[in-house]
Amino acid sequence: MTYDLVVKNGLVILDNGEIQADIAVKDGRIEAIGQNFEGEKVIDASGLIVSPGMVDAHVHITDPGGGYRDEWEGYITGTAACAKGGVTSFMEMPLNQVPATVNKESLDIKYAAGENKLKVDVASFGGLVPYNLDGGIQELNEGGVSAYKCFMATCGDRTIDGDFENVNDFNLYQGMKQIAETGKVLAIHAENAEITDELGRIAYESGETTLKAYVDSRPVFTEVEPIRKAILFAKETGCRIHICHVACPEGVTEVTKARNEGIDVSCETCTHYLYFHRDELDGIGPVVKCSPPIRDLNNQERMWNKLLAGEIDFVTSDHSPCTPDLKDKENAFEAWGGISGVQNNVDILFDEGVQKRGMSLVQFAKIIAKNPAERYDLKNKGEIAIGKDADFTFIKPNAPYVLKAEDLEYKNKISPYIGREIGAQVVRTILKGETIYSHNEGVSQEFKGSFI
Template identity: 65%
Template sequence: MAFDLVIKNGLVILPGGEQVVDVAVKDGKIAQIGLDIEAEAAKVVDAKGLIVSPGMIDAHVHISEPGGSIRDHWEGYDTGTRAAAKGGVTSFIEMPLNQIPATVDKESIEKKFAAGDDKLSVDVYSYGGLVPFNLNGGIQELDDNGVVAYKAFVATAGDRSIEGDFMNVDDYSLYEGMRQIAKTGKILSVHAENGPITDKLGQLAQERGEKSLAAYVDSRPVFTEIEPIQKIILFAKETGCRVHIVHVANAEAIDLIHQASSEGVDITCETCTHYLYFYKEELDDIGPVVKCSPPIREKSRLEGMWDRVFDGKVMFVTSDHSPCTPDLKDTDDAFEAWGGISGIQNNVDLLFDEAVQKRGMSLTQFADIIASNVADRFDLAGKGRIEVGYDADFVLIKKDAPYTVKKEELEYRNKISPYIGREIGAQVAGTILRGNEIYNMENGVSDLKIGQFYK
């Protein structure tokens, strides 16, 4: 058989463990895995000295296109998916905000698909929103149009002055939405922070003249994450809805979720790279570029988070890539700054360095937390594993190869990131999507736009 691509000599992360083997690709699929594949190939990639991993599936990404003439200069599909390719992300699941209109029904998801047409460097799956105003048919329309999951905020979300922007749910909307989503069999992912309490604590801090990021963190204490998760667990038991808690930032919440899962509730959680790397005591030295919600917590909590990743209580790690324009970060008042981190380009390299190189995580677990577990949880057929018949999606990782993140090397539309100036001890050497090389260190990001929306 003649293959389209053969990757030779790499240390390949297979479901059963890593091996130095060759991987052959035909028609975008993995066709053969074995030693010394000698068949004719249109292209051969020599991966000697490199780790060959399943490409990352980033389960939490915000693209702001269409921008509704308000967010037109935020992250778009072209730049966002180019950054994904450079960062070793071959697929991502796009959140139903911050585009305008938010993705809450048939009309809005069709506008989203049109906005990204012919702009995708990587594959994109879609979240649909659960909001108080789409309970009369919108949830079913989204199911009919291919969303892989739904997203709701119990924290305050959206701008009520912007027509079509996202909106957080009240208790009834959450309950009724979960009843409807349960009938689809899909997952509801929830941003779990107590909005009324964090809003009031933030207001009081501002009235006292507080402006620091440390004060912002203090206005969103750990219990404000835990309390809504307790409610979500109760609602899940009542409705039978499968649930997932996004960007969990503290160990106590992870333990609560794990306990509920062990008792039969269909619930999982993720954390983000920035919760495993940054810490509260350094935030004000970095500035508002590192502001996010839930907030990054104390240094003393970091290893507790890592322990729970290693223990399997955290199903996967995401970027929560949530960019904005620079002016929204250019303030000395942390409470007024936009809350979101640009991170999709530095997930694979940073996680490999911190998890595998510094803490000894196995390569198979690394592949699980960046790819396999995401595919399993969201039923992404043919994705997330290096196995015959699966999509030929790979990231090639150069280990023990430190470099410093530079602003000019970011592919984002707005080149702001808290990782700028940080040394990372591994590099993404190449990214391959369905057998096509979309990034390598020598040539940069390919201009191929072969990514597709899965509908």
């Protein structure tokens, strides 16, 4: 039999270990794994790691911008960055686009905005906000969202009609009851809004301007308390929940404890929490500002311990870009809180996890692909296995390079990783059997992606 594509001679990461093997692809799916296949197209992966393409479970695309954020990240540039970074599919957040994705109308607007603009596959979050508890949750479920997202921290611009809004305790409780009926997961940004807002205001009015002061205005307990509350509400309502971008090991401990008690809860952390630390932030500038904040070096190492121990389900980028003017602030408290990172998940995690800390290739593939795909029920994604989509990223190990601004596919070429030496490279990305990025030819001009 002749297959559409055969990937030969790579070290292939399977669910139970890595093997030197060939992969045969037909009609965009993996048909066989073994040796001596014939293909209309053959790609030699000698010397490379063949990993499942990353499923980045936390990405913000601002398309449409609604006349307010039109110069932020769009589908074309955002999905091009994914392709170059080894991300073959992602979960798109229901903000910061305008209108936010909170009902059928806004979901349809989002789908229309992405038509013929996707270089990778995209699954959608629907939002839980105070103003969509009268039918919006159900409309989103019927429209095909993969999961839901809410903020316990303050978010959104109240001057923009249709922007996202955070929930109060009653909204959260009512929304959880409705989402429980869908069987889908509610992902939660867990920070105590009242305390962090007030501590931030006091610091700002006291003349604080640094990122260190910003970090100190969002102490660890302001993460832990809402995580505990969300878990308690989940236990009461039966809602499956996921805690987004946990930045402290104490928060992970709460999730582990709840999981051991039988509550259906998972959590993620982000690449930047495993890479940067508090004492270097002001030297980098507001481009590295985010919330929850990046904490100290001891916190970072304990997060690695939690990840390597299997307590953190997956790692995401929380790619949340904006325009440069919103980052270019003398006062860190005035800067936009979000990091552009989707292009540098796979290479940095491979370098920092596998090459520097001895993470197994199997665990690496699980935290970037299998675990998020399973959590959000993306049935055809997440692993190299017969019947799954032929989504691969080829990694060249021990191949250091220095990231430059011109390397970035983002609409606005800003990133805290610029100037950093990264010890591995993504050299090819394949989506459903089609090369969408190669080191030699760059990102494909075609739009092979689709909404899941």
